[in-house]
Amino acid sequence: MSNGVIEGDLSGKKVILGGEATEELYHQGSFGRPVEGGLELSLVEAAYLLDRGRIKVSLDGADLDFRSFFEAATSIETGFEFRYVVYKDLRERGYYVQPGVTDFRVYPRGGRPGKTPAEFYVQVISERHPVSLKELVEPMKVSRQMRKRLMLAVVDEESDITFYEARERELRGDMKVEARGGTATLLEDRVMLWDPEASEDLHEGGFYGKPGGGRLQLSLVESAYLLERQVLDIVDRSGAHLSPEEFARRAKEIEEDFEMKRQVYRDLRDRNLVVKTGFKFGSHFRVYKRVEGSKKVPHSEYLVHAVPDDHVFHLPVVSRAVRLAHSVRKVMIFARQEEGEVRYLEISRLKP
Amino acid sequence: MSNGVIEGDLSGKKVILGGEATEELYHQGSFGRPVEGGLELSLVEAAYLLDRGRIKVSLDGADLDFRSFFEAATSIETGFEFRYVVYKDLRERGYYVQPGVTDFRVYPRGGRPGKTPAEFYVQVISERHPVSLKELVEPMKVSRQMRKRLMLAVVDEESDITFYEARERELRGDMKVEARGGTATLLEDRVMLWDPEASEDLHEGGFYGKPGGGRLQLSLVESAYLLERQVLDIVDRSGAHLSPEEFARRAKEIEEDFEMKRQVYRDLRDRNLVVKTGFKFGSHFRVYKRVEGSKKVPHSEYLVHAVPDDHVFHLPVVSRAVRLAHSVRKVMIFARQEEGEVRYLEISRLKP
Numbered sequence: 001m002s003n004g005v006i007e008g009d010l011s012g013k014k015v016i017l018g019g020e021a022t023e024e025l026y027h028q029g030s031f032g033r034p035v036e037g038g039l040e041l042s043l044v045e046a047a048y049l050l051d052r053g054r055i056k057v058s059l060d061g062a063d064l065d066f067r068s069f070f071e072a073a074t075s076i077e078t079g080f081e082f083r084y085v086v087y088k089d090l091r092e093r094g095y096y097v098q099p100g101v102t103d104f105r106v107y108p109r110g111g112r113p114g115k116t117p118a119e120f121y122v123q124v125i126s127e128r129h130p131v132s133l134k135e136l137v138e139p140m141k142v143s144r145q146m147r148k149r150l151m152l153a154v155v156d157e158e159s160d161i162t163f164y165e166a167r168e169r170e171l172r173g174d175m176k177v178e179a180r181g182g183t184a185t186l187l188e189d190r191v192m193l194w195d196p197e198a199s200e201d202l203h204e205g206g207f208y209g210k211p212g213g214g215r216l217q218l219s220l221v222e223s224a225y226l227l228e229r230q231v232l233d234i235v236d237r238s239g240a241h242l243s244p245e246e247f248a249r250r251a252k253e254i255e256e257d258f259e260m261k262r263q264v265y266r267d268l269r270d271r272n273l274v275v276k277t278g279f280k281f282g283s284h285f286r287v288y289k290r291v292e293g294s295k296k297v298p299h300s301e302y303l304v305h306a307v308p309d310d311h312v313f314h315l316p317v318v319s320r321a322v323r324l325a326h327s328v329r330k331v332m333i334f335a336r337q338e339e340g341e342v343r344y345l346e347i348s349r350l351k352p
Numbered sequence: 353m354s355n356g357v358i359e360g361d362l363s364g365k366k367v368i369l370g371g372e373a374t375e376e377l378y379h380q381g382s383f384g385r386p387v388e389g390g391l392e393l394s395l396v397e398a399a400y401l402l403d404r405g406r407i408k409v410s411l412d413g414a415d416l417d418f419r420s421f422f423e424a425a426t427s428i429e430t431g432f433e434f435r436y437v438v439y440k441d442l443r444e445r446g447y448y449v450q451p452g453v454t455d456f457r458v459y460p461r462g463g464r465p466g467k468t469p470a471e472f473y474v475q476v477i478s479e480r481h482p483v484s485l486k487e488l489v490e491p492m493k494v495s496r497q498m499r500k501r502l503m504l505a506v507v508d509e510e511s512d513i514t515f516y517e518a519r520e521r522e523l524r525g526d527m528k529v530e531a532r533g534g535t536a537t538l539l540e541d542r543v544m545l546w547d548p549e550a551s552e553d554l555h556e557g558g559f560y561g562k563p564g565g566g567r568l569q570l571s572l573v574e575s576a577y578l579l580e581r582q583v584l585d586i587v588d589r590s591g592a593h594l595s596p597e598e599f600a601r602r603a604k605e606i607e608e609d610f611e612m613k614r615q616v617y618r619d620l621r622d623r624n625l626v627v628k629t630g631f632k633f634g635s636h637f638r639v640y641k642r643v644e645g646s647k648k649v650p651h652s653e654y655l656v657h658a659v660p661d662d663h664v665f666h667l668p669v670v671s672r673a674v675r676l677a678h679s680v681r682k683v684m685i686f687a688r689q690e691e692g693e694v695r696y697l698e699i700s701r702l703k704p
Contacts, residue, residue, distance in 0.1 A: 051565055066565075067537075067546050071589045074539045081540055088564075126541065127631050128607055156631035157542065157571040157607075159562045185419075187426045188433055189478065190509065194419050210510045212440075213403055213418075219509040237423045255480055255509075279479050279508035282672020317669075320634020320676055327679040 010059045013076055015046035017055065030096045030113045042099055043073040043080060044087040086124050086153040089161055093352060102139050120151040127156045127315040133307060133336060140166055151350060154315050162319060163350040169333060171344050173273030174290040177206035181231035184218060186242065189254055191223040191234060207274045207291040219277060220251040220258060221265040264306040264335040267342040278303050281324060299329065306335045322347050362411045365428055367398035369407065382448045382465045394451055395425040395432060396439040438476045438505040441513055445704060454491050458503065472503040479508045479667040485659060485688060492518055503702060506667050514671060515702040521685060523696050525625030526642040529558035533583035536570065538594065541606055543575040543586060559626045559643040571629060572603040572610060573617040616658040616687040619694040630655050633676060651681065658687045674699050
């Protein structure tokens with residue numbers, strides 16, 4: 001067994017070392033993959049070991065110093081800089097890291113390849129590159145199939161990394177509402193329920209609307225839901241009764257996102273959750289598991305933001321949303337639809 | 353002087369009361385404006401007084417109850433619902449409120465019309481209506497000319513109000529940097545300075561870049577600034593020297609917002625501020641007044657986000673940004689350009 005510097009050759013997207021590397025680097029350090037007569041390193045593994053003086057790399061017989069190797073690697077492999085930053089960071093935290101279905105797979109603390117299963121699949125993302133909903137959902141599905149957790153490693157322009165976990169959540173509440181309704185009016189932009197008793201019933205029993213002067217102001221999604229569930233009757237200012245379809249049509253004119261918000265609102269209420277606007281937190285909804293009357297309103301658990309099928313996440317925006325949710329002790333959830341069902345995607349900070 | 357119910361008529365966008373109202377409502381309560389032989393109320397003033405049973409309002413000889421008056425008012429005046437919610441809230445907090453150049457002017461606590469100047473101009477905004485940069489800058493200018501502060505009252509879909517103040521800020525720092533440079537390489541997406549001494553100098557002396565392994569990774573805006581200021585020499589991977597113009601051209605290909613970010617970055621550095629990425633806070637930059645070496649990095653004071661001329665603010669996004677900045681004890685600043693100069697617009701929460 002040698003503890004000297006091991007020599008290898010840069011060849012395409014790999015560095016190939018001789019068989020003497022297998023014991024020291026592979027068995028002891030979980031670097032690389034054994035191949036016939038030697039050990040094969042990825043470019044990030046090679047850069048990491050080169051920087052630590054553990055290997056030498058030559059190309060066409062000439063030694064490459066770190067700078068030359070690094071400059072070459074960024075030309076050979078798109079995204080090399082980001083992957084290197086993340087690989088180095090995780091290695092220096094003491095994790096074993098191997099190439100994976102996504103950029104890397106990472107072993108749990110104390111675990112290593114060949115002994116324990118990997119815990120995480122890691123997706124490396126530059127803060128500059130927007131990520132479509134699909135690009136996020138696919139690795140989530142793959143990870144779940146493989147019983148791994150999905151780690152997103154977002155590299156900012158100064159090479160700092162923020163780690164997130166993305167996973168699907170089942171949301172359930174504990175709030176069954178039975179309330180008397182009444183007749184409400186669709187005004188310019190919101191709905192007013194005029195009857196004092198019905199107003200109190202809905203507000204105290206289901207935490208609907210905003211009370212004031214014996215009346216209840218209801219948002220468009222609240223009104224649509226209560227109309228669909230036949231709790232409310234809604235008229236316009238001319239006194240004409242509005243069907244759920246007609247109300248939805250008018251609401252869409254007032255609020256661009258209405259249809260998407262309504263579907264998520266309905267799904268959350270049907271899951272016995274209490275849903276209020278999340279405006280103060282920059283999200284569509286804040287969500288409570290249960291609210292026992294307006295006098296002791298508890299802490300809301302989730303911020304839920306509905307996103308369309310073709311949504312593109314901008315990482316700075318995700319960063320702000322998740323950090324804000326965390327600062328108010330809530331969980332950030334993005335609600336999407338798949339095959340007519342609402343699905344909930346939690347994104348939370350990870351501190352590996 | 354009567355303390356009975358005063359009668360008036362709805363007439364267009366006004367309610368006209370008889371002369372007996374002037375003493376009780378105008379002199380005692382600062383409601384309305386005296387007109388020939390009577391007192392004129394705006395629709396929000398009238399709704400407020402009607403709801404409290406202080407006045408009666410008739411139309412064509414028939415009394416209007418609150419519901420009828422309110423439904424009529426929302427038809428007569430676009431945005432009535434929002435203005436009513438804000439007017440009522442401010443009145444109930446004990447402020448005197450009058451119509452103004454913007455939606456309202458508000459008197460300082462203890463002050464009132466005719467005795468003290470107004471303190472605030474109030475702009476009422478629905479969270480649903482995006483606000484262009486211009487629509488925000490205009491009332492800021494008017495307010496400043498009139499020596500008023502500008503209050504934004506944002507009404508959410510449940511009629512809760514969030515109050516903000518918008519004002520122009522002068523930013524100044526205390527950090528004069530003199531550093532030796534060196535030659536750095538533009539890689540795929542960022543710049544690497546290879547020389548250990550120059551790296552330490554720039555990082556310790558100006559808090560530039562991210563150090564590691566004796567090297568310094570610089571962001572694109574940092575590199576552009578140091579290249580312009582002739583501290584750095586930058587080559588590409590082929591070894592070709594890049595002029596500031598050529599570097600900017602390549603940076604724009606990597607980062608869409610590069611030009612806008614660079615101008616703000618340069619202005620902030622030239623103001624002796626220390627500027628680092630604000631990615632973790634969802635903004636372009638976090639800004640320090642001074643950093644004395646990397647071992648005792650202080651708290652950064654500002655989050656600065658650059659916006660283009662034609663920027664449109666979405667209120668939920670502003671809400672999230674300001675709330676997040678506040679939660680980490682920073683001030684949220686939007687940087688815009690006017691006639692070639694960078695101007696700083698602070699938006700902060702107000703608790704009236």
